[in-house]
Amino acid sequence: MGKRTVHVSDFSGKVVQSAAEVVRIVVLDHPDLVAGPVRLEAEPSEVESIDDAALDVAVVEIHDGQAGEAPRRVVLTASEFDALATDVPMAQLLRTAERVRPAKASRERVDYATLEHAGKPHRGRVTEEEAQVVRDHLDEVNKRLADDGLRQIDPADPEQATRYGFPTA
Incomplete structure (x- = not known):
C-alpha cells in the first residue's frame, strides 16, 4: 500500500495539483496572530498579487525610557518615517547612524x-x-x-x- 499526499490551498481550499507548485507563506506578524509565526500553503496564482500589494514600510521600536516598560514596536509607511528627518535626508541619516546589534537569542x-x-x-x-x-x-x-x-x-x-x-x- 502506498501513501499519497494531497496539498490543499489554505486560502481557497482548492487542491494544488503538484507538490512542486505549492507556495509556502510564513506569516510573521498579523493582528490576529496570537501564538507566533504560522505557515500557510497556496497555489502560485493565489499569491501573485502579494508583491504588487506590498507596502514600503519602516518598522521601528520606541524606547521611551519608562522603567520596566518594553519598547513599543510601530509600523508606518516609509514616506511618513522619512518626513521625520528635517535636517538631512533619511537615507543619509540611516547610512551614518550608529549600528545596533540584535540581542542574542538565548537558546533554552x-x-x-x-x-x-x-x-x-x-x-x-x-x-x-x-x-x-x-x-x-x-x-x-x-x-x-x-x-x-x-x-x-x-x-x-x-x-x-x-x-x-x-x-x-
Missing part, C-alpha cells in the same frame, strides 16, 4: 520529559523520563501535538513503539 534547552514538551519531534534520543510521560499521558500528548499541527504518536507504529517504550506485538 527544552525539557522533553515534561507534559508540555513530551512527544514533540526532536533529533535527540528519547529519555526514559520522556517515554514514561508519553506512555502515561498519551491522549493529552497527542491532543497537544494535534493542536500544534505536529504528528501524533501511534503505539501501533513499530518505530514509535520502540522509541517510546510501548509493548510491541
